[in-house]
Amino acid sequence: MTRLVDLTSDTKTRPGPAMRRAMAGAEVGDEQYGEDPTVEALCRRTAELVGKEAAVFLPSGTMANQIAVRLHCRPGEALVCERSAHIHVAEAGGAAAISGVTTLTLDGRDGVFAAADLRSVLRPPSRHVPRPALVVVEQTSNFGGGTPWPQDDIGEVADTAREAGLAVHIDGARLFNASVATGTPAERFCRHADTVYVDFTKGLGAPFGSVLAGSAQAIAEAWRWKQMLGGAMRQAGIVAAGALYALDNNVARLADDHENARVLAVGLETIPGIAVTPRRFSTNIVLFEVVGRPRDAFLGALRERGVLFGRVGAGGVRALTHLDVGRADIEAALAAVKDVMEG
Numbered sequence: 001m002t003r004l005v006d007l008t009s010d011t012k013t014r015p016g017p018a019m020r021r022a023m024a025g026a027e028v029g030d031e032q033y034g035e036d037p038t039v040e041a042l043c044r045r046t047a048e049l050v051g052k053e054a055a056v057f058l059p060s061g062t063m064a065n066q067i068a069v070r071l072h073c074r075p076g077e078a079l080v081c082e083r084s085a086h087i088h089v090a091e092a093g094g095a096a097a098i099s100g101v102t103t104l105t106l107d108g109r110d111g112v113f114a115a116a117d118l119r120s121v122l123r124p125p126s127r128h129v130p131r132p133a134l135v136v137v138e139q140t141s142n143f144g145g146g147t148p149w150p151q152d153d154i155g156e157v158a159d160t161a162r163e164a165g166l167a168v169h170i171d172g173a174r175l176f177n178a179s180v181a182t183g184t185p186a187e188r189f190c191r192h193a194d195t196v197y198v199d200f201t202k203g204l205g206a207p208f209g210s211v212l213a214g215s216a217q218a219i220a221e222a223w224r225w226k227q228m229l230g231g232a233m234r235q236a237g238i239v240a241a242g243a244l245y246a247l248d249n250n251v252a253r254l255a256d257d258h259e260n261a262r263v264l265a266v267g268l269e270t271i272p273g274i275a276v277t278p279r280r281f282s283t284n285i286v287l288f289e290v291v292g293r294p295r296d297a298f299l300g301a302l303r304e305r306g307v308l309f310g311r312v313g314a315g316g317v318r319a320l321t322h323l324d325v326g327r328a329d330i331e332a333a334l335a336a337v338k339d340v341m342e343g
């Protein structure tokens with residue numbers, strides 16, 4: 001049987017033998033009691049990497065983002081984010097349901113916006129308007145096509161937010177992709193943020209788990225919400241060991257994913273009927289459209305050839321490179337697309 005090339009998401013990775021060995025050998029304890037040494041080590045290590053005082057381990061990125069909203073906003077207040085932001089389009093309306101928070105969206109470029117864009121949605125305080133309390137920066141922008149935010153843009157957005165009394169949260173699901181792609185230490189992106197979450201199950205390839213980092217006070221409060229939402233765990237060190245393994249072994253190699261995505265984009269561009277969304281700078285995400293044939297027929301034909309892509313928006317296709325996709329897989333995917341488009 002031909003090998004399946006799954007480009008649907010960078011969450012599709014399965015832990016390899018070395019990561020599994022690290023997990024199997026992990027020292028564990030009761031995480032709810034703060035007694036799991038591996039979880040504690042992961043929290044300390046991540047807090048240091050992003051330059052924050054404290055951190056808490058959580059089962060998912062969605063929970064991390066939703067706890068951040070709860071920390072920074074009160075009911076009736078608003079969070080501000082780009083229109084394609086995960087926290088707005090892919091978290092089941094959690095901000096409204098869990099925190100009573102409304103969302104003000106703005107239009108960025110490839111998911112990234114500037115201080116001027118933020119200013120344009122900030123109204124003079126009034127009894128009538130929802131009070132903006134939080135701005136969310138998604139590093140990299142997922143549905144914007146893996147765009148990394150330049151550090152200066154984050155700084156300017158954060159300064160503008162601060163002047164207007166808003167807190168800043170970084171959704172760092174792919175923070176390390178941005179760091180590797182731009183050569184900027186993760187900590188520098190986070191310097192201006194009150195809280196930041198990083199994910200271990202995206203490009204880093206761990207089975208699951210995220211860490212939310214911030215001031216000691218913010219993280220103490222985050223623990224309360226983690227407990228309430230059912231995110232407090234027991235011998236979670238088994239999972240945290242996979243995340244620690246990923247920090248040791250899977251960060252620098254993100255550059256390979258970025259190179260594979262570039263090769264994929266360049267190859268797709270040469271295939272008639274494929275329109276790759278042009279972008280100045282990308283990481284491990286490629287967005288494209290199929291011209292002149294229905295998207296689902298195209299995706300179905302590729303599936304028959306062992307290549308899986310994801311859907312995005314009404315007609316777009318999304319491909320993500322990751323740990324379980326090598327150069328030969330990219331070549332195979334390109335050959336399959338060519339075959340389908342020529343057939």
Ligand SMILES: *Cc1c(COP(=O)(O)O)cnc(C)c1O
Pocket residue numbers: 059060061062063065086087138140142171173174199201210
């Ligand atoms: C995946 C993702 C999340 C949520 O992570 P889960 O672990 O799937 O809950 C949040 N933000 C962005 C940008 C993501 O890509």
